[in-house]
Amino acid sequence: MQACASEDVGLADPQAMVQADAAWSAMLRLGPAEGRLPLGQAVIYVATAPKSNAVYHGMNQATAVARANPTLMPPLHMMNAPTDYQRSVGRKAGYLYDHDFERAFSGQQRLPDELRELRLYEPSTQGYEAKTLAPRVAHWRALRGEIQPQAQEDEGCPVDQRMEQKAEDRALLKAVPQVSEGVMINPSKLVQSSSSVIPAINLPRAPTAPRRPCARRTAPRARRRRPPRALRQPGPKPPGAKPPSRRRHKLLDPHNSSQTWVDVRPDA
Structure with a gap:
């Protein structure tokens, strides 16, 4: 039923997948008697939901395109550049962060040049796809390929000015002298901060607890070395010491049916 809700109903009614998953969970909890x-x-x-296989065809088309073009590379600005060499060859140069633009969409090209105009998903004319998804898809496709204006903050500070302020805060943090351990400093809240959004306040220095004296010994204790086993001599026995206990062992002779008991000293 979940496969039918995804393949046959699809996005024409997204609640079909929710209903199928909820029925599966209820069957496991209640059992067949009440789970039916x-x-x-x-x-x-x-069964009564509107049907659409647009997702099914879109996934098949995407798989076919990936198999037919295994060597196509994304644009350089979409590639990560963790090293200086990768940055020197142009990777990640000119990358635009979508959330810095209006409607959280920059319009920058993400696909390879050969697949710039590729369309994999085409909404159907059924249910939720026709009412909600089709206008959304048409809206974003109309904006694709054109760089959108940058977003503005509530205080009227543009995004680039905010990035410059962050760079100034990082440089100011490097110039701050050492402080006590355990003190967390926000560079935007220092007295020298010039941010127009966050006012400058004084940060009290955290009180430092007195250090306790070290409990370790000042000089290491001399290690006692035992003499070799061949040089060890049995020491004198203290007065009133008990003699070593005797243990009786039974010696069995396979050729003699008689049994003999002997006393064996532990130190013998």
Whole structure:
């Protein structure tokens, strides 16, 4: 039923997948006796929902394009550049962050040049796709390829000025002298900060606790070395010491049926 909700209903009614998953969970919790009711509810919902296989065809087309063009490279500005050499060859140069632009969309090209005008998903004329997704897709496709204006903050500070302020704060943080351990400093809240959004305030220095004296010994204790086993001599026994206990061992002679008991000293 989940496969039918995704392949046959698709985005014409996205709640079909939710109903199928909820019925599956209810069946596992309630068992067949009571779980048949949520299962029937999901079956009726999926059966009567509007149908669309646009997602199915879009995925098949995307797989075919990827197999037919395995060597196509994305634009350089879309490639990561963690090293200086990669940055020197132009990777990530000119990359535009979508959230810095209006409607969180920059309009910058993301696909390879050979696939610039590629369209994989075409909404159907059924249900949720026709009412909601089709206008959305048409709206974003109309904006694709044209760089959009940058977004403005509530205070009227443009994004580039905010980035410059962050760079000034980082440079100011490097110039701040050492402070006590455990003190967290926000560079935008220092007295020298020139930010027009966050006022400058004084940060009190955290009180430092007195250090406790070290409990370790000043000089290491001399290590006692035991003499070799061959040079060890048995020491004198203290007065009143008990003699070593005797243990009786039974010696069995396989050729003699008689049994002999002997006393064996532990130090023998």
